[in-house]
Amino acid sequence: RKEVEQDPGPFNVPEGATVAFNCTYSNSASQSFFWYRQDCRKEPKLLMSVYSSGNEDGRFTAQLNRASQYISLLIRDSKLSDSATYLCVVSNYGGSQGNLIFGKGTKLSVKP
């Protein structure tokens, strides 16, 4: 079983749509969880950390279910500029130290 698994997509949605991405991880001892965004041929950039209580940043909401080892990202009111690949990332260490384990990413394409 891969350490971090994501549906590769692509998810093709119209502007204004709500879209949800899911991710599962295999190591129950994982400590930290993140969503990164990667534009074509660019470096990944941190979108948001994911906390056990769930957290929201504007149109983006992240949820973590430790029991099911499952992470989600919800994007509301999709914009054309949201088109990118979204990487689910897990660390087996707390905080921001230690190695990151990346999923292969889910590609989102938002159409006019």
Add this chain to the structure above:
Amino acid sequence: DGGITQSPKYLFRKEGQNVTLSCEQNLNHDAMYWYRQDPGQGLRLIYYSQIVNDFQKGDIAEGYSVSREKKESFPLTVTSAQKNPTAFYLCASSDRDYGYTFGSGTRLTVV
């Protein structure tokens, strides 16, 4: 501005040649990392360093070497032993308080 600088942006290597990718950071981060990304794939860890003069192998270290003589610098050498080096290489650094920062990457192609 603080950040990570990777150079060159594009690099072409002949068969059997060693090449070195540069990674410099002025963020005063202790930890630095090298990842490799192939098309349609996630990032895979090559080497990492938590402190100067110390580094550890990641998941795919074979055919690569690194050094960490200065806190600011973590160069990666792709040796001739790496049989499939064509990929996008990303350097990152991290700090407990401010998280991970990635460089803009180097695209290496074997010609």
